Amino acid sequence: MQKERISDDIYVFTSELYAQVTAGAVVGADGAALIDTLPFPSETRQIKEFVEKRLGSRVRYLINTHYHSDHTNGNCFFPEAEVIGHWQAREKLDTIGREALAKARPQMPELAEVEVRLPTLLVDQGPLFLHLGRKTLQLFHTPGHSSDSLSVLLREDKILFAGDMMMPLPHIVDGDIDDEIRSLNLISPLNLENVVQGHGEIVLRGEIDDAVRANLKYLDSLRKKIEALVKKKRPREEARAIEIESCGKNRIALNGAVVQLHAGNCLALYDRLAAA
Ligand SMILES: [Zn+2]
Structure with missing residues (x-):
């Protein structure tokens, strides 16, 4: 796992085991919020150790950007954290997610300890604001990659954790192309410093508009x-x-x-x- 500090108290973790999937941590004086948790327990434990032991914080909130296992397998390793997600993420994790885990387990012994743990604080259409220390996290619905996709805007730092709505290649197999286009179009007006993609490298200020345009162009040309x-x-x-x-x-x-x-x-x- 790679770890990067991208701003005061904001960290990004990138998996070296699966498709460069990312997770994040916002660490305030009164606790931390995680944004996703990486798919494999060995890497989730590294995040936990870093936040709890090295930074001396405790994880109060765990935000699921969507229900896919590469983002939610780690939920069960933070039993004291409130898990937050879209209401559809709860439904899908409870059905499709449970079945997928049962199927994956026999092939992947490293998933033996993973249990499905569902979000309990649920987002619908409007944004949910979370205050943590001096940081404001704004969670909002950005469907397209999946119908339950959420993004997290760190308002003071102008950093967007976009989940899989933003990736080096848009992926709409479990979602909808028109939703994805609408969601991508929300990014540039936010005038961001960084976009943390659900997979791949962090997109820096000067590259954001081009990266969004390239994804929109891809979808248009594909269609x-x-x-x-x-x-x-x-x-x-x-x-x-x-x-x-x-x-x-x-x-x-x-x-x-x-x-x-x-x-x-x-x-x-x-x-x-x-x-x-
Ligand atoms: Zn993913």
Whole structure:
């Protein structure tokens, strides 16, 4: 796991075990809030040790940006923290999440100790504000990657933890392309110092607008290509064969994992447009 301090009392942790997934910590005088927890207990424990032992804080709040296991597996390691998420994250973790964990466990012994722990403080449409020391955390609904996706804005520092709404490649297989476009369009007007993506490198001030534009361009180009196939009643395999470069993205981000994400996007969008 890599650890980076990006501002006073704000830390980002990046997994070295799975797809550069990120987690964050906001550490105030009266306790800490975590934003996601990384998928594997060995790395979650490093976050816990760092916040509790090294910084001498205690985790009071744990925010789930969405229900996917690479972001929520660590919930159970903070039994005293209040878990916060979108109400749909609670529902999905309780059903799809439980099933996925039961399926993954036999193949991954490192997940033996992971238990599903559900959010108890729930967000719906409007924002939820959390005050921690001198920091204000603003949680708001940013669907697209999934219907339950939340982002967390650290208002004083102008840092956005965007969850998987912002990634080196947008991923809409479990979500919706129009929601994702709407959510991405919320980023630039916030005039941010940093965007912490759900996976991959932190996006710095001067790069944010370009990164958002590139993601919007990708989605636009993907949609046009798939629409053309569906209109001509071309077979599904042709959607899978659309090269990532032809949609304006390269295949090296996230150590190549974006190629899989892109293939998933192509098929999911094909299925939705063909059904419509
Ligand atoms: Zn993820």
